[in-house]
Amino acid sequence: SQQGEEDPQALSIQEGENATMNCSYKTSINNLQWYRQNSGRGLVHLILIRSNEREKxxxxxxxxxDTSKKSSSLLITASRAADTASYFCAAAAGGSYIPTFGRGTSLIVHP
Amino acid sequence: DAGITQSPRHKVTETGTPVTLRCHQTENHRYMYWYRQDPGHGLRLIHYSYGVKDTDKGEVSDGYSVSRSKTEDFLLTLESATSSQTSVYFCAISEGTGEAQPQHFGDGTRLSIL
Incomplete structure (x- = not known):
């Protein structure tokens, strides 16, 4: 089952705008990670935030x-066409060292 | 980029044939993982390894086996491939500590089973 679930599934914006993606998870976590995947490539790690951190x-x-709401958000400011990719959150449940990935948000940034 | 090589990058084979995918790393990381990625399902863990000869099952391990005889190599075998195993397979590595560490991914193997 998915520990992390991203929202929205797809996002289309213009270059220069901000893009916000959300992730919800089910159980308590030790950390949450965000990854980017360009078409035809493997995932690339972006940021890891620990359960005792609020912002990074x-x-x-x-x-x-926000551990009280079991949710995380990724904000990309001043987006560029090169930010076009799928973005995944991955949450590691407390005591586990293996994160579970969500289904991803597909971001398209129009030049 | 982390030194992870997956081979082959593309493969087409027939139902019932055995298939082996190879993941090779040059980072000396302790942990290695095999995932499959399918539309609507995201990334799902098949098997993982926490050391030489130490492996365990993931979420979708049925129909797959793995082996790790050296730190740098992690093999994924489909003993008798089925059409439902058509997917993109990713290998990942991470350093081993108490909490989940960032994973570094290969560029995937696109496997089609006809």
Whole structure:
């Protein structure tokens, strides 16, 4: 069963706009990770946020974690056409070192 | 990029034939994983390894077996391929610590079973 579930399934925006993707999970976690997948390629790790952290930044990426709501969000600011990809969250349940991946959000950024 | 090589990158085979996919890493990471990715299902764990000769089942292990005789190589075998095993297969590696670590992925093997 999916530990992480992304929302929306698909997102289409214009270059320069911000893109927000959400992830909900079912059980308590030790950390949550976000990955990007370009068409025809493997997943690439973006950010890991631990259960005792609320927010984390990496360049144009901002990840938040709300453990009370069992949810996380990934914000990409000032999006670029090169950000077009699928984005996955992966949640590792407490005590497990193997995360479970969601089905992903497909992001299209129009130039 | 993490040194992960999957082979072959593409394969077409017939139902009932055996198929072996290979994952090779140059990072000396302890953990290795095999996933399959299908539309509507996302990424699902098939088997994983936490050391040489140490493997365990994932969410969708039926019909698959694995072997790890060396740190750098993790093999996935379909003993008798079925059409339901048509998928894109990804290998991943991670360092081993108490909590989930970032995984590094290969570029996948696209397997078609006719």
């Amino acid at each position: 930044h990496s360049g144009r990426l901002r990840v938040t974690l």
